[in-house]
Each structure stands twice: as structure tokens, then as C-alpha cells.
Amino acid sequence: xxxxxxxxxxxxxxxxxxxxxxxxxxxxxxxxxxxxxxxxxxxxxxxxxxxxxxxxxxxxxxxxxxxxxxxxxxxxxxxxxxxxxxxxxxxxxxxxxxxxxxxxxxxxxxxxxxxxxxxxxxxxxxxxxxxxxxxxxxxxxxxxxxxxxxxxxxxxxxxxxxxxxxxxxxxxxxxxxxxxx
Numbered sequence: 162x163x164x165x166x167x168x169x170x171x172x173x174x175x176x177x178x179x180x181x182x183x184x185x186x187x188x189x190x191x192x193x194x195x196x197x198x199x200x201x202x203x204x205x206x207x208x209x210x211x212x213x214x215x216x217x218x219x220x221x222x223x224x225x226x227x228x229x230x231x232x233x234x235x236x237x238x239x240x241x242x243x244x245x246x247x248x249x250x251x252x253x254x255x256x257x258x259x260x261x262x263x264x265x266x267x268x269x270x271x272x273x274x275x276x277x278x279x280x281x282x283x284x285x286x287x288x289x290x291x292x293x294x295x296x297x298x299x300x301x302x303x304x305x306x307x308x309x310x311x312x313x314x315x316x317x318x319x320x321x322x323x324x325x326x327x328x329x330x331x332x333x334x335x336x337x338x339x340x341x342x
Contacts, residue, residue: 162283164222165263166251168234170241176220176249178283185217185305186279190224190253190265193232193240195273195338201292202274203244209298210248216306221250224265224273226340261340272339278305291336 162178169175178186189206191198210219225232234252241250253262261270268277271290278287278301286308287301 162268162279162285163264164220164251165254165267166222167254168252170238170250170252171247172249176251178220178279181218181220182283183281184215185281185302186277186283187217187219187302188222188277188279189219189248190222190268190270190273190275190277192223192225192227192273192338193237194228197292197337198274199244201294202276203246205293205295205298206276207244207246207248208295209302217302219248221246221248222253222264223250224253224262224270225255226261226265226272227338265340270340272337274337278302280305280308 164176164178166175178188187206187209189202191203193199206219206221209217213219223232223237237250237252240246253264255262259266268275274290274292276287276289276293276298277285278289280286286305289297289301293301
């Protein structure tokens with residue numbers, strides 16, 4: 162899996178998922194103007210990052226599919242500072258003619274917030290859409306960490322959740338913001 166990122170924040174070097182093999186990864190796709198991301202998901206993901214103790218890596222992906230003019234890199238930098246986000250965050254690249262960014266489309270993300278849990282071998286083991294609470298994230302991540310010893314032995318990827326597809330834009334709710342088809 163490759164991230165198509167135009168710029169990175171909170172890291173001196175670009176993050177490559179292939180370089181993170183050997184440990185689980187929490188990939189958090191968000192928008193800074195998504196209410197559910199701002200008030201619910203980002204605080205949970207930041208808390209996970211601060212408590213990771215090297216057992217897993219948190220990577221953010223700012224994936225903008227609406228309100229492009231309000232979510233420029235300068236605004237994202239201010240947002241990350243204001244909300245004390247310390248994990249690495251990449252800005253998902255855009256292609257002309259597409260409202261959804263490159264990585265978002267490649268991963269089949271429905272909208273924001275989306276959280277992908279990758280095992281130590283880089284396989285997607287769980288795809289969460291909407292803002293998870295701490296208990297839900299803890300259970301999902303705990304299962305991934307408990308399964309870590311077996312992840313290197315799997316090669317078929319049968320546990321992946323490949324059901325995510327773009328759906329018509331339903332706007333933002335308390336739980337998520339969906340992308341337009």
C-alpha cells in the first residue's frame with residue numbers, strides 16, 4: 162500500500178508504509194473541517210499515538226474531498242498546532258477532475274474519519290468509518306496487537322475489509338462526513 166502525499170507535517174522525513182513493516186499501523190484519514198474528526202476522532206487517535214510506546218505507529222492522512230479552499234497546508238499546520246496533534250500527517254494528493262484525493266480513492270475510503278488498522282505485514286485488518294470511541298479503538302487495536310505474532314505468517318489477506326466503496330455525498334453528521342460519488 163502506498164500513500165500519495167504532497168506534503169508531510171510532524172516528521173522530518175516522508176513516511177513510507179513499507180518502512181513501517183514489522184509493527185502494526187493505525188492509518189487515520191481525516192479532514193480538519195469535519196466536525197466528527199475534530200471533536201471525536203482526532204483526540205482518540207492522538208491519545209493512542211501518545212500511549213503507543215513503540216508497539217504500533219500512528220500515521221495521519223489529511224484527505225480533503227470538500228471545502229478545498231479552507232483546508233490549505235497553512236491552515237492544516239495551524240490546526241495541528243492548535244489541537245496538539247503530534248503524529249505524522251501527510252496531505253493526500255489531488256488529481257484534476259476528481260473531487261476525492263488519490264489515496265482516498267485508492268483505499269476505497271467512504272469519507273472521514275476513516276481508520277485503517279494494518280498488521281505488521283502491511284495488510285489491512287480492519288476498516289473503521291466514523292468516529293470511534295476509546296473503547297472501540299482499544300478493542301480493535303488490542304485485537305490487532307494480540308494477532309501480531311500471527312500476522313507475519315498470513316499472506317492471503319482474507320481478513321481484509323474490502324467492502325468500503327464511495328457512496329453519494331450525504332454531508333456531515335455527528336459521526337462522519339461522506340465523500341461524493
